[in-house]
Amino acid sequence: MRLREIRKDSGMTARALATAAGWHESKTSRIENGRTAPSDADIRTWTRLCQAEEQTTDLIATARGIEGMYIEWRRLERGGLRRMQESVLPLFERTQRFRFYQSWVIPGLLQTADYTRAVLNTVVALRDAPDDVDAAVAVRMERQRVLRSGHQRFAMLVEEWVLRTVIGDGQVMAAQLGHLVGAACQPSVSLGIIPMGVERGHAWPTESFSVFDDAQASVELVSAHLTLTQPREVAEYVRTFTELSRVAVYGAPARRLITAAIDALG
Template sequence: MSTDFQDARVALGARLRELRDEAGLTGRAMADRTGWQQSKISKLETGRQTAQPADLDVWVEAVGRPDVSAELHAQLGGLETSYRSWRRQLSGGHRARQEEAVAETRRTKRIRAFESARVPGLLQTADYARHLLALNATFSESPRDTDEAVRTRMRRQEALYEPGRRFQFIVWEAALHVAVCPPVVMAAQLDRLVGAIGLDTIELGIIPLGAQLARTPAHGFWIYDDRLVIVETINAEMWLDSESDIALYSRAWDFLRRSAVYGHEAHRSIARVRMSLDIS
């Protein structure tokens, strides 16, 4: 969880506690009025649990302060702008999130991306993307709109061929061994990566499994110009736009880049993986 998100959650909790104190209610009395466990009151007030919009409605009614409802909802809304749960984003399927990715890519001149467990979306073949999105839909129990999501992801890739843009990818070699699709599909995907090496707008680096690392590849992240970092976790995406977060992830990018190989060496790394596939 990002520090900015947790700080915002703690600040919201502090405001909730302030309202309870002003109403002269103890934690037990607040639990009685809301019908909640006292542990939930404590977790909300200390920032250990994220309030839901309905929770805020119950809270303002319990403390007799409907006038602060808009304030609390705005505070929660600002928090959720950075912390976007997959449950909410994928409630209607994957296509909407892919459309958002298209929009962010269009307004960005330079993208830096690091992936440790999969091929970057902008470099995926349609077949690879289809298998990956289908697996994600199964795990997240979201509606299956795989074909529409794949078409949108492929449309996003049109930006790779537009002059004036710069795409810099770093992929840990381990991602090329992850079996999210049949070997024949993975072989075509690896061929796609080799073809991308020669594009003027693309810089593709591979971190070999045996490389000496300047830092461990904790998780994937994307940097859009110097205005936004997007980080995916199992349950949510973090959209980080503070100067400190952007500087931190840019530094992580620089450290990972030191361990990557490019050009012919990257080609050889990909070729080694392809030769290991059983496509007979």
Template sequence: MPTSPLSTAQAARAAIAAQLDGIRRDAGLTGHELALRCGWHKSKASRIARAKTAPSDDDIRAWCEACGVADRAADLIAASRTAESMYVHWRQIHRDGMRRVHEKTVPLYERTTHFRVYASNVVPGMLQTADYATGLLRSITAFQGTPDDVADAVRARLNRSRVVHEGNHRFGLLLEEAVLYYQVCNGTELAGQLRYLQEVMARPNVSLGIIPFGARRTVWPLEAFYAFDDAQVAVETLTAEVNITAPGEIHTYLRAFTELARSAVYGAEARDRIATALATL
């Protein structure tokens, strides 16, 4: 069973806290004594040690200095930054709008050879038409209350999606059949999106599978995730993006992808599913 993305991020933070608390105990200090040496309120060390408060870089430096192991600070700071970057709220990512996040991830898309994507809610970004992306991003902007740069964000998304047509990239894409029916844009625009799916699935570098409503399955519907080679998995929740780089966790998501792929239909049968969805519009 894939672990919760939030629990994965929390576990990473807890591991940092445990290392810091171990350093304190090795130094023979109580939490109160450590706080005094660092010039903190007496409860701060306890909150950090229990992973209730995330330590800043300066907190880690002060902690290690107080315990006589200043040389360990750099490694702990690096690990702490990684833990904090795992779970990033969409409001933070989109605080200046959505264009920048699309531009920022272009290098990741360009260097990825094998994409494996599971979508349970919307058509994956790299397969979205301009109209579909506009409808979706407008909804996200309104829901989050973040700056409206939808037109620029759509252009940036389409530019990033060039990897489907250019370069040496392979795509394994799995869509729950319900995705074909969710109207995140108007009916005419959704029809255009579905026709584009039929077009792009003919490309030799694209494998598009549809998991039918009634499919027998060994893995239940999950939150959408994007695997970039074997190096990183991005999981999308309602409130945040979770970036997973731990090999064991990546393996679990790739295993889930393999199981989900067994429940999907491909080729002519997948086209028929899309055509049936089109006929309802």
């Protein structure tokens, strides 16, 4: 659809584009109607002829990632929760700068084993996923070694209501919040808490998301996982993270909010 719009905006007909590109007119039609996936070379030729080369990078990223962009949780999890946890290890190992925003649960890299187990048990119950929770917990705990790599940086934002949402039971939650205080003291970690009741300006709460370097954004929807690699879309999530970080508190004020959540557990 976007390629058709680019062609029309340029004033070229489908026949003229095909002639200039040196391919059959039916190829242009097949690409525009989604019957044939364009190659990287096709996209570069298309945007060059239509004088829209500034859109080339975004279009190639979209074409490469379209099949894996939106995947239902049930499809991701049907091979087991352990396999799903293992599948992201290469991404975590190659990323240098992480940005995590969580409006649902504590970020996975800062979770205790018991908290993770409670989260994954809920996944099994709600989505009928295979019950290999213990194995999946072990993989996630092992993944936390990236926090100690020494060359990676982690910026994490958590809504205050996440601290007040009891996952598991009171004992599990108290231990998790205590662990959060210690984990936030690691030199590689910046933890911001967005207080309830604060004037947010443009920093509206949104779905949980992660940004890996400036190359990929992953979004957690209720029914599916969304992976974005288009530079323009990734930049939107970077901008959103920046806006949210401006209303967060850090250091001692953040620790006070965590401590208050522990006290509220009684």
